[in-house]
Amino acid sequence: MTQTAALRVIEPPGRPSVADAVFAELHRQILALDLPPGTRLSEVDVAKALGVSRQPVRDAFWRLSKLGFLTIRPQRATTVSNISEEAVMQARFIRSAIEAETVRVFTERATEADMAALEAILEAQRAAVAAQDRALFHELDDRFHREICERGGNGFAWDIIRENKAHMDRVRMLSLSFASQAAFEDHLRVMAAIRAREPDRAMLEMRSHLSRIRSQIQRIRAENAGYFDPLPDSPGD
Template sequence: MSPLLPPLDAHHPRSMADQVYDMLYERIINLTLPPGTKLSEAEVAAQLGVSRQPVRDAFYRLSQLGFIQIRPQRATTVAPISKDAIVRAYFIRSALEEATMRVAATNLKPVHLTALQDILVRQEDALRMADKTGFHALDDQFHHDICNYSGLGFGWAVIKENKGHMDRARYLSLSFGAPRALAEHHDILDALRAGDGDGAAAAVKRHLNHIDEIIDWLQTTQPEVF
């Protein structure tokens, strides 16, 4: 399997199965493990320095979410990007985040707005350094923190469980979409700072609504990922 995976920390508070899952999930989302990559329980276990059981558990969880394909007597592989899965993820995420913005507009305190502004400053740095991984992580943090500051952390948990299929497509689009995404984050924050719930909801809808454009672009430029 390529590329190599780093050994896990036996003293980490999360279980080994969770750590294996997190490691593989992140690499599937950022396309370090692209669609079609073969995965071997034995090889992953050896590279991560764990037994095969936590790897088997992580493989099962990833297969249930549609990220890997486990087929008896055949190689386990990273699943292709699914347009249907992206559309389902978009529907769930858009509905929950629009509702969240209306709550956030009345619940966020000045300290929260300052913290969100700091994330955008760091995103600007990541964009300037062409750090796609850092930019994507800060994108997640921005949306996550709005949910948490609004008292709606449970909403983000639902979004996170479903958004991975969107994330693979959005990550590939960062080569041209990152500046627009950052500008739209500023639009969201401006509306929240003004206490405009409807404006913030409209801004996040615009922000997420590029997914059809991204799918069309990928189908033209990288059809092999589907």
């Protein structure tokens, strides 16, 4: 059955563009698993639900497919892609390699204003943990990592990360049902190393933080098996 979940009608014109707004709304729904893996999507149905024409929906579908969120097959249904464990591990590797370096650079260069900005994000995260607001926590988690890249003068690095982390994002969102406090405490340790101006320690803490997913993914897969691609040696592969 084609699903569009609780998509909100978008009111053009304005900024961002209609295509950007459609992309953002579908991205939000897929990340939050309101549109879970395997959901079939129709340009016509999504356009009607959002109150837009088909062209911005088509553009959004293409962008989401490039991120790995949608599988588009000509003459067949477009579906929300399953989570690939292999892609999750690849994204973890890319992030660990890049962010160890970006946090090192940031630790060496950060001004007091830069550090205060990160600490403000952490205070907002503390509140999100207390409120059990997983969507807000995830948004703030991304902001924390992005600010380290951008304020250290390496905003391009975040662009590379963002293009490769779609599968990892959905696993991270699922992990927040049991691991948001641990993720927050990881951030505090990264921040403590930054504040102490210890770049090598900051790198180690960042690598440790990003490696948590390796121990979490088996539990997440066991609890949400239908969301994942079969493992290579699985009967259904």
